[in-house]
Amino acid sequence: MTYQQTLHWMFERLPMFQRQGASAFKKNLDHIILLCDRLGNPQTAYKTIHVGGTNGKGSTSHMLASVLQEQGYKTGLHTSPHLKDFRERIRVDGHLADESFVVQFIEQQKAFIAQNQLSFFELTVGMAFQYFKEQNVDVAIIEVGLGGRLDSTNIITPILSVITNIGLDHTAILGDTLEAIAAEKAGVIKPNIPVVIGERQTETTSVFDAKAEAVEAEISYASDFDYPELKSELKGSYQFKNKKTVQRAVEVLNQCTELSISEESLVKGIEKVTTNTGLLGRWQIIQESNPKIVCDTGHNKEGLTYVMKQLAEEMYKQLHIVLGVVSDKDLDSVLPLFPKHAIYYFSKPDVPRGLNSEELQQKAAAFSLEGKKFKKISEAFDAAKTAANAEDLIFIGGSTFVVAEII
Incomplete structure (x- = not known):
């Protein structure tokens, strides 16, 4: 198949939440585990940072990727949905995944996809994991698709988890209260892995604190810290909270992981985020x-x-x-x-x-x-x-x- 024929097959044949809604959402991780086992669990070949939340997780993921790129780390970035080109979901150092890789991956996995009835998102998560391994990235930023606990991305063991905030969205799947949604998002908090929460919210703080304590994860809230306002190509004033979340995340990465990120890379990465990563659609x-x-x-x-x-x-x-x-x-x-x-x-x-x-x-x-x-x-x-x-x-x-x- 050509690249366009491959995309047509994917869009027409695979259940896709963005197009169909809740009927395409899988309530377990069985299929993504099967796919990654088949691929040799490529998600274990590099460091990952997991980013969830209701709003701002895409902008935050792109800013983190931009900062790491400025520091010289070869950086993978998996986000969803895409706006113009499917390959926006899978980038390395801001460059879209190769068309030939997408075609080859589908050709190799087509029978397995059909046999196991994979969803569109399950397939693209596995595809991203594999691409980042083949590209030999140092670190990959992995944005949660929906929720957290049962999201296909939640088979990674990251070096840092980030949850931007909690709002009432996808209530039919995640619950109709902030506390219930927070419990689903808190599923990305892993044992002994630090977690940064973007906003301290009255309804959700106890949920996050309890989960972090239960798994002995060091937790901090970006909104508790006083960071300088940094310039960014993202012009919406609402990006202030996302920038603060990234600033705290970088501080934790420097304190708790092998990564080392300079203040210069932080400032340049946030400023040049759209240039570095190609982010679209935010103001x-x-x-x-x-x-x-x-x-x-x-x-x-x-x-x-x-x-x-x-x-x-x-x-x-x-x-x-x-x-x-x-x-x-x-x-x-x-x-x-x-x-x-x-x-x-x-x-x-x-x-x-x-x-x-x-x-x-x-x-x-x-x-x-x-x-x-x-x-x-x-x-x-x-x-x-x-x-x-x-x-x-x-x-x-x-x-x-x-x-x-x-x-």
């Missing part, structure tokens, strides 16, 4: 002016709270919002966050989980968010650009998939 300015166009992948209550706060700091004559969501999103919690003075352009992301534009428009109207509906995200974006004046601002968001279709 990404698509067009600087005439009109200014910004997109962001924030999609749950906590993430959108930060994004809307950032949006409120912008100067414009009229705000235009291209909005799409997935059908399992708790709209009663997220729609009240959006500004009522904006003109809305509703559309359905091009995935099976996408909520149809008519239903979104009707639900939004109940919260005094008014606008027109469109069949495609691209059509909604075109309409916003046509309507906007030079002094206006266009914001695109509500879902990772909306941003992916635009950029």
Whole structure:
């Protein structure tokens, strides 16, 4: 198969949470253990850092990878989902995995995948582990896909675990309280492995403290420390907490592991994160002016709270919002966050989980968010650009998939 044929086979044949929702989520680690056993457990061939949490885990993972690259470590980075190219999920020193490797890996494992009914995520986690081994990385940053305890990435024994924060997302799978979700995320805390928690939250601190004590893991909260504000190519003001988490993580790595990271590498790594790792979609300015166009992948209550706060700091004559969501999103919690003075352009992301534009428009109207509906995200974006004046601002968001279709 060609690379494109390989991707088509993967997307069409394998259960994929991002497209299908909870039905694609595996509630055990059996299949990823089988795959990695077959591969010779490549995840044991290099050091790993495990990063989980509700919001900010992608940005934090990219910043950590950038810092390690600046220090000269050959660094793998596994994140999800991807926006434009599948290989965004698997990078080494910022470079996407080779197309030939993806094709060869699928060809070699195709029968095993079918026989054992692997999910899309299980397959890509094993693929990343194998690629990092073949590339002989020094360390790999492994971002949790969903939850922690039962996430396919949770077969690694890292040198450091990081949990950014806890919010109400994926409640049908992880639980409907912050405490329950924290218990699932705490599954990445390993015996005698230090863990950094990004934010000390009233509802979750006791959960994390209890788990860390039970497994004798040294625990610290980045929010307890006073670190200087560092510059970054990531412009959203909400990145302040993620940067602080990275600063604490680097401090712990220097204290508790064989890695040695200078202050210069920390500063440069955080500053040059998008240059070094190619991170997309976090308060990404698509067009600087005439009109200014910004997109962001924030999609749950906590993430959108930060994004809307950032949006409120912008100067414009009229705000235009291209909005799409997935059908399992708790709209009663997220729609009240959006500004009522904006003109809305509703559309359905091009995935099976996408909520149809008519239903979104009707639900939004109940919260005094008014606008027109469109069949495609691209059509909604075109309409916003046509309507906007030079002094206006266009914001695109509500879902990772909306941003992916635009950029």
